[in-house]
Amino acid sequence: MKTISIFNQKGGVGKTTTVVNLATALSKLGKKILVIDFDPQANTTTGLGLDKSKVEKSIYKMFYEEDSFENYIVKTEDGAYLIPSENALSGLEVELVSLDERERLTMLSSIIKEIGDDFDLIIIDCPPSLGLLSLNALVASDSIIIPIQTEYYALEGVSELMNTYKSIKSSVKEDLEIEGVLLCMFDGRCKLSYEVVEEVKSYFKSKVFKTMIPRNIKLAEAPSYGKSVIVYDEKSKGARAYLNLASELIENIKKESKEKENFKKKTKEKISEESKDYNQELRKDEKDKKLQKDEEKNQVIRNDEKNIG
Ligand SMILES: Nc1ncnc2c1ncn2[C@@H]1O[C@H](COP(=O)(O)OP(=O)(O)OP(=O)(O)O)[C@@H](O)[C@H]1O
Ligand SMILES: [Mg+2]
Numbered sequence: 001m002k003t004i005s006i007f008n009q010k011g012g013v014g015k016t017t018t019v020v021n022l023a024t025a026l027s028k029l030g031k032k033i034l035v036i037d038f039d040p041q042a043n044t045t046t047g048l049g050l051d052k053s054k055v056e057k058s059i060y061k062m063f064y065e066e067d068s069f070e071n072y073i074v075k076t077e078d079g080a081y082l083i084p085s086e087n088a089l090s091g092l093e094v095e096l097v098s099l100d101e102r103e104r105l106t107m108l109s110s111i112i113k114e115i116g117d118d119f120d121l122i123i124i125d126c127p128p129s130l131g132l133l134s135l136n137a138l139v140a141s142d143s144i145i146i147p148i149q150t151e152y153y154a155l156e157g158v159s160e161l162m163n164t165y166k167s168i169k170s171s172v173k174e175d176l177e178i179e180g181v182l183l184c185m186f187d188g189r190c191k192l193s194y195e196v197v198e199e200v201k202s203y204f205k206s207k208v209f210k211t212m213i214p215r216n217i218k219l220a221e222a223p224s225y226g227k228s229v230i231v232y233d234e235k236s237k238g239a240r241a242y243l244n245l246a247s248e249l250i251e252n253i254k255k256e257s258k259e260k261e262n263f264k265k266k267t268k269e270k271i272s273e274e275s276k277d278y279n280q281e282l283r284k285d286e287k288d289k290k291l292q293k294d295e296e297k298n299q300v301i302r303n304d305e306k307n308i309g
Pocket of ligand 2: 015017126
């Protein structure tokens with residue numbers, strides 16, 4: 001199981017649209033996906049068909065109640081599972097401040113650990129800020145997907161975002177990875193969009209997903225029906241783009257885990273090779289010592305014989 005945060009402190013770049021549609025697309029491809037809406041705006045919650053004013057068992061409540069985690073998970077009509085949010089979650093930011101530094105950052109991690117290995121993937125929607133809610137989401141994640149809107153100020157705030165990422169990596173979560181950078185709301189008729197794509201690629205290099213999300217009216221309409229675009233209009237460009245992204249992500253994760261396995265295997269082989277060499281050397285050393293001792297003994301005997309003679 002892997003946990004991925006969809007993160008960019010800039011507002012309106014396509015985080016929630018990506019969470020809702022990527023999660024649904026992955027479910028459609030047979031994966032068991034849990035979405036955690038960790039934004040007090042609760043747009044993912046409504047986008048997946050729930051009335052946020054009627055939510056009782058939200059992620060916010062999970063921080064205070066003793067109930068078992070299954071009771072907070074809802075199966076959405078679009079196929080993914082969801083732990084919903086509610087506006088009251090914004091209060092958590094203030095409440096976390098009173099905790100000690102480590103606990104303040106690891107509260108969501110502890111909750112996710114309880115969920116265990118029930119899902120193939122957990123996807124977290126983050127609020128548009130670098131506050132404690134986002135930091136908790138990053139610390140709880142194995143990797144992040146950074147959606148970037150292909151518009152004039154696309155890279156604005158990216159250095160701040162990268163500084164936050166690096167500071168989390170060097171303090172609490174050494175192995176936090178960038179899963180990929182996703183170009184959103186791409187407009188093929190606009191020259192500027194192509195320029196922004198080049199700019200983002202020269203900054204993030206191979207980390208940029210091959211799939212780009214086009215600006216598509218169906219993507220904007222679907223949330224008002226409480227549906228993902230995959231269910232709202234499966235043939236739309238938006239739906240196809242998120243289905244492609246889901247396949248690309250699955251391939252990347254497969255590749256990554258193969259590489260990790262190979263690395264583990266190679267390290268194991270290297271260790272066993274080294275210990276073999278070491279044992280051989282040890283045996284040779286012992287043999288040499290024994291030969292030397294034998295030689296010394298023989299010398300004593302020879303001397304004795306000489307003396308007797
Ligand atoms: N590819 C797209 N084509 C058309 N509209 C889009 C697309 N992606 C997102 N939108 C629309 O743009 C707006 C912002 O998108 P979204 O809510 O996903 O951004 P966000 O990063 O989650 O915002 P926030 O920072 O407020 O949480 C929404 O109205 C959404 O419907
Ligand atoms: Mg959002």
